[in-house]
Amino acid sequence: MLNRVLVMTLAAACALALLSAGCATRNDAGAPGARDGEAASAALAARLDAILPGLAGADPVRREQAQRDFDDLCAAAGDPASPARRVALCRLIVERLSSPGPRGARLALLAALTRLGDAESVAALASLLGDPEPALCDAARRALQHNPSPSAGGALAAALDAQPGPIRQAALVNALAARREAAAEARLIALLDVADPGLRAAVISALGEIATPGAESALRAVRAVDGDARAGAIDALLRTAEHCMRDGALPRAVAIYRDLAAEADAQVRLAALGGLACADAEAALPRLVEVLSAVDEEDRTLLTAARIVQDMPGPQAGEALVRLLERDLLVAARVAVLDALAQRGERSAAAVVLTYARADDPEVSAAALCALAVLGDERHVAGLLSLAAEGDAARQGPLVETLSRLRGESVSRTLLSSLDDRATPPPARVVLIRALSAREYGAALGAFLAGARDADEGVACAAFEALASNCPGDRLEDAVDALRASQPGARAAAENALVAIAQRQSGAAARLRPLVAALEAGGDAETRAALVRVIGRLGGPAALEPLRAALRSPDAPLRDAAVRAIAAWPDADVLDDLRQIVETSAAPNHRALALRGGTRLLRERRELGEARRLERLRHFWDLAADDTERRLLLSALGDLAGADALTFAQAAMRHDALLNESATAVASIARRLAAYDAPRAQQALAELDDRPLSPAAMNLVRQARDFILRHDGYIARWSYAGPFTLDGGDYAAVFAHGFPPEQPEAGGGWRFVGPDGAPAGWRPLDAAAGDNPWQLDLTLIDRGSNRCIYAGALVWSSRAQPARLQIGSDDGVRVWLNGALVHSNPPVRALRADEDIVNVELEGGWNTLLLKVAQGSGGWGFTCGIRDREGRPLDGLIFGPTPSTDALGTAGQATGAASAGPE
């Protein structure tokens, strides 16, 4: 830890005390307050010399601590309140550099001079420019480059003549460029004739930074000659112009830009015009207008030119854009100009822009409307509405968008007033409703409810959509009344609205009451069927009663709506209802719907458990009327994983018409079953070899077999404990911390006890990732961050033998085998199977395997397999049954500083 030392004694004894304490300080007051400058310097020297050996050491840990101490020393020396300390430290560093020493230490000293050195350091650094060690030579060059003293530039320039070879010369040139050393102009220009292309390129680039008139002339000369260097010269001239503008040499900048604006290359022309727009807007604008008016320009050029004008300050640019609109422009140009006006916020152009909203070209029309959304106000509402009244469907969306964005409270009032005006034609009314809805204008609710009853279907639909977004839940009854009075063509929109409005009511009773009341109040069957559909979509236990009542209705539309609602139900509460429909319904489509619904639920609702899902599936199977229905059920059967399901699928293969679907189910089940009973699964697949399966089914069988083989030796059955977190602890802390499952216990094994002796809880890990039982998805257990889970497994080996673990994890992992840590890999990473290979020695008999899988954030999981040292399956391995909590200790939570996460 670093401590702030406020006062430092002057005596050498105090300096020794500091050394012996080994403490480095940030911003400690070495000089201020010191009565004796020499003593302070001596103390500084002593500190430096104490640090230097560490910088040169072989041990990176010690080197890093020395570096930190050195950083603190340098930081303190840089304090502007103590300039003498900086000078003193730099002189000391220079002295140390004058003697040979380890490279690492010398590089650190040179880095310090890069940050601190000034005139006192120049000579020493210059002498190192010729060092034969490239790293040192370049470090000295960088230190001079960054040195504020004018003499540093002179030293670099002088070294140009002395440096051997173009590579070191180029480095010096780069340094002179970074310093913008005008005094080096002549030397640099002289190097333009060198043969080495890299050095030449560096010189050209440097001249662009130096930006003197002489450098500029030299660059123009290079540009005049066609060749590889021309592009570099143009780039350098552009930078020269920018420097000129910053340095106040505006006429030179303008001249460069004018010159380059004549280049054939469009990119260069535009770069020059962009620069000219900043340097001399009056000169640039006509040229940009010319580009935008051209009939043969690339679209990219047009768009870029428009952007340049867009960014030009002053009213002239906006005026020029407006005048441009009057010209005969390419579509891309016109669109770009309209957008540029919007981006500039040229509100005065709104009326002109509005005229282009009527353009025949849809791109132009859309661009104008888009611009008007930014530029327009209530004065433009009438014009937009007249456009809406034309009923052009393609314009409707953009019109709505524009009207919804116009600023000002008065706009909403104007829109509502127009909506209330019965003379407004339906297409415009639709636009008005949508715009008012987007504006969330509360005062329009009455108009929406009225519009829902409109004879025009489009208006009614728009009104219901607006109600869906804006109607509060306590107005549900009004919305139900609107449904009852609505046109059939608006019914779907009405239902959507009722669902949305009802969901704003808190409590199932409040949501359903108006709907059930309306249902019971009678009325035409289609309206009541709509109510049934709404009730079905709202869902929840309270909705089932009216739906079941509707199943018994004498009205066919209600029965149909009820069947569809129940068939789409999200949870398994309706399985009996669906079975009854299949059993008793005379309507073939209702049977089909109910069967599909039941099949879907059996596939999705894994929490029912394997046995119940299979039992329910058998019920449906017994009711199946034909092979089409049986095939549907077989597809759900394939989602199961148990031996009984496998037997069922195999039995279904006796029916020739179901052979392929049954085989597919067998293959799918076998993939999962293999994790727990590999011989059974493999036997089932083998029995398919002689069957006349379709190519697709054969392929699935082959894939299943390959999948199982690939996972031979992988562990699917785990127990887990956790998740564990640390208060305030981040990922690294969690990874490093030893939570209770890691605590060694007498007798080995992986049963563990908590710190107070209470057994900790281990549970079966039921977290297969999709249909891969060997890949565990721990986010199914917990979705938090910065935590870990421990997973344990038992592995029986017929003999002691060498093996290897093949592990993939997200994120880091630690592994213990029989209580010994065999692997630790902390990175935050995605899960890639077999990313970590760990050689281990299995004991004969039971082996305990414990994994700690840490979680940063996002995905979290692991895979683990055991193979021989060459990655081949091992003989004689048995993976133990999933240990229950009884086997490992009673369930409980780990206590102490480490806290387990939620169960």
Place this chain on the structure above:
Amino acid sequence: MPRSPVRSAHLTRRQFVRGAAALAASGFAALPSLAHARRAAANERLTIGLVGVGNMGSGHLDALLGNPDVQLLAVCDVDAVKRDAARRKAEEHYGGATRSGEYRAVEATNAFEDVLARDDIDAVLIAVPDHWHAIIAIAACRAGKDVYCEKPLSLTIRQAWEMVAAARRYNSVFQVGSQQRSEDNFRHACELVRSGRIGALREVRVGIGGPSRDKQFAEQPPRPGLDWDRWLGPAPWQPYNADRCSGDYNGGWRHVRDYSGGMTTDWGAHHYDIAQWGMGMDGSGCGPIEIVPPPEMPDIRKNPDPDKEPVLRFTYPTGVTMVHGGANGVKFIGSDGVIEVNRGYLKSWPDAIAKSRLGPDDVHLYRSRSHHQDWIECIRTRRRPVADVEIGASTITTCHLANIAFWTGRTIRWDPQRREIIDDAAAARWLDRPMRAPWRLHL
């Protein structure tokens, strides 16, 4: 010796014929982008070179391959194993197009100059370590490419603004990978703040870790296939070590000062960016004017608690204070309420603020639905994207100023207009770092 990149030819009118329509469409959030209406024909797809296929680059690779509007033509990485794997993946993906005759081979190269020299590549996506960003991005702009550059934008403040200058000079569409600007939560939070829903903004807390440091590693034999000299590039020479160049967030180059600014920049490029967006303090000329560090430098991974310990504090010209630490993401504290926002998380006190809707007269910020797609659309329309390079430079400047304060241990006074540190020459040296030969900013 670095090679001089050659400018690319321009895209044809045909390739931009959809640009105007996209321009019109892109102005409205509600309208579907025409770019997604169908898979673009081969000659209308944006062609891209991907530079860097490590942790972030491989994620971008997947996204680019899955985007029907683009065609990946080249991958570049100094690690042969990674680049060859990336090329194989790309060619397997495009292999399906062979039958249609649209298949084009994907080049794999060690040198970004090769990518930039190709006339048939329109744009580059840069996902290399921070110390390389400026050189490649500036060269790409000069070569006529549009640029997507991962955050943090740069290693130094000067490099960031040189990148802005290059993008403006060559009119490049330049997106910085601060992709939180394309996530609804963050935009909405900033709109609420700027629309005054929490009253007068007083303080912003930003939950990120701390700065990088100089780190030391034992020398190891270089990994086969890795061009270590080029990996180092402009950074000072150091012997190879696997941890030094690892992309692992738990260690690796992000924690090493020669290559990155640590979590201050890595996460600051996200959360300081959002904080400044919410403050209305993003862009050229904006930024803090004073940065006061705590007495001790924080650990790189720590999110300090300002209510319990001293933390770094920024002061803005508006009087708003921004504080390092104490938030799950970004927390805006106003006179009438608080908003806290992070990925997948938006909460307010009182609750009603977060649920409130914005009307036409409220502040509406740039709406981008997808950071990649926004960049692609802006390439067609030539608009500035949601995380334009100037915004990225403003953000990373704030991040670097924090680090300078951490590293010097002194209060830093900053002039955002002139981009100068006031009255501290030693601190000002951190505004830039000399590059190792033969590298320089302008190749």
